[in-house]
Amino acid sequence: MSTSAFPGLNLAITTPFDLSGQVDFGRFEALIERYLAAGVDGFVFSSGTGMHVYLTPEESRCVIERGARVVSGRAKVIAQASALLTADVVARTQFAKDAGADGVMVLPPFFEGPSDDESIFDFYAEVAKVGLPIIGYNVPQAVGVRITPDLLRKLCELPEFRAVKDSSGDLISQVRLIATGLDVINGADPLVPFSLFAGCSGLIWGGANIAPRTCVAITKAAKEKRWDDVRAIGRQLEPLMSLLWEGDYVQHVYAAAHVTGYGCGSARKPFGSISSDRIAALRQALGGLVEQEAL
Template sequence: MSTFAFPGLNLAITTPFDASGQVDFGRLEDLIERYLAAGVDGFVFSSGTGMHVYLTPEESRSVIERGARVVAGRAKVIAQTSALLTAEVVARTQGAKDAGADGVMVLPPFFEGPSDDGSIFAFYADVAKAGLPIIGYNVPQAVGVRITPGLLRMLCELPEFCAVKDSSGDLISQVRLIGTGLGVINGADPLVPFSLFAGCSGLIWGGANIAPRTCVAITKAARERRWDDVRSIWRKLEPLMSLLWEGDYVQHVYAAAELTGYGCGVARKPFGSLSSDRIAALQKAIGGLAEQEAL
């Protein structure tokens, strides 16, 4: 992962909200400082975990601008600039560049958009005109477009297209993407140790909001090829990361972050609160992570 532009753990940081449901920029700044102290390598602002689709364009821009200003070169900054209209994606990407982002993460055309390789290539070619490194996003279960090894090779012909984030949750498919020798970032929490062993280029990890020190530790152990330590650390993380992936991901991350001391408020509507049973399940899955994060 040493020669890749976005190696290590890139935190898909939550967007904090106050009691009235507005973005809490003061808390965002505090969380950034705490995650930097924990050792994360980069941040993804306005991520899926950060409720990108439930932020207005103005809110998303403000989160990216404030985040980049606070990070101030101490970690990499990636901005999600996905939108339905190509022109809006291009405008958001230019805005992220102006804000100081090091790269952008962009979904392929979605919601009944084109799915043929040529149209997807043309879409990313338009986005590339802004001149920022692009991380594509493979989440076929959500957008209906699958980035295959062949499509990844085509996209990487664009100098700006540096990697694909794979959130499919399909390890076999991800290993095939990794086999191209091109940039592949794991975005599926339960696959972290397996993806690291398979040689992924880096991580974009939403669950790391909950236990950043432990997640940094497993990433560092993998970088140093201490695979026994990777297995040991993963045993602590696996119950939580598997639970998150069962469904209602965003609500679970927000609720679990509260339980481990990285509170970011309540996920914005239309998301609702978790049931008491789910909170209890989270507490059980977190186990001793809260105490470990407080050390």
């Protein structure tokens, strides 16, 4: 992995909920400590896996503020600052800066927003005025906007635009982004070993909530160029990561994290519980990871 502002494994941490559906901050702080002990390099607070769009603005602020306070410089802190209105994104970014975050992750304009490169550049230029490092977010299947190599080059003319997280799941497109020589952070769980070999500058990984020690191990192996170990660990992780990518990602992460001892409650409504058949499939996909994470 190349030199980067956000290298290694940045955990898109879940937001725990109690039985009444409220954010469980006690459990949240305990989980942060456990993930730090496992060796993660950074956290993304109010991430997609952390149910960003299903948190109130106040809840999101509390998650970011308390998360940054608990981490207290022991890892990088990235705050999701995405919103529909540009002014809201700017305000969220300013809050993240004031809370001590090292950077923000920001979707391009979405929900029938503009898709031309000039408008997207202007949007990120507004956010950049806050003066906090920005990670763009390439997830065209959800947003309808694709960050191409040419657009990435243009965005990186902004000193604050430091990297793009690629969650497209398209390895060929990701390799083309990496070929620009700019920082590309993989955000597609099943692609992790391939992205590491291709030269991604880091990972933002929701599935790592489930098996943090194993996910740290594959990241460390890649950093040390132990590619046989990367392949071996990748084979361990593949059944789980591929299952997550089939759909209902957030619910499956919450359910599987409970199985491996990193319980965070149930995903908040409108998400429902996953079926007993899917729980059984999760347990099968986890295989030896349950015992490995308990060591």
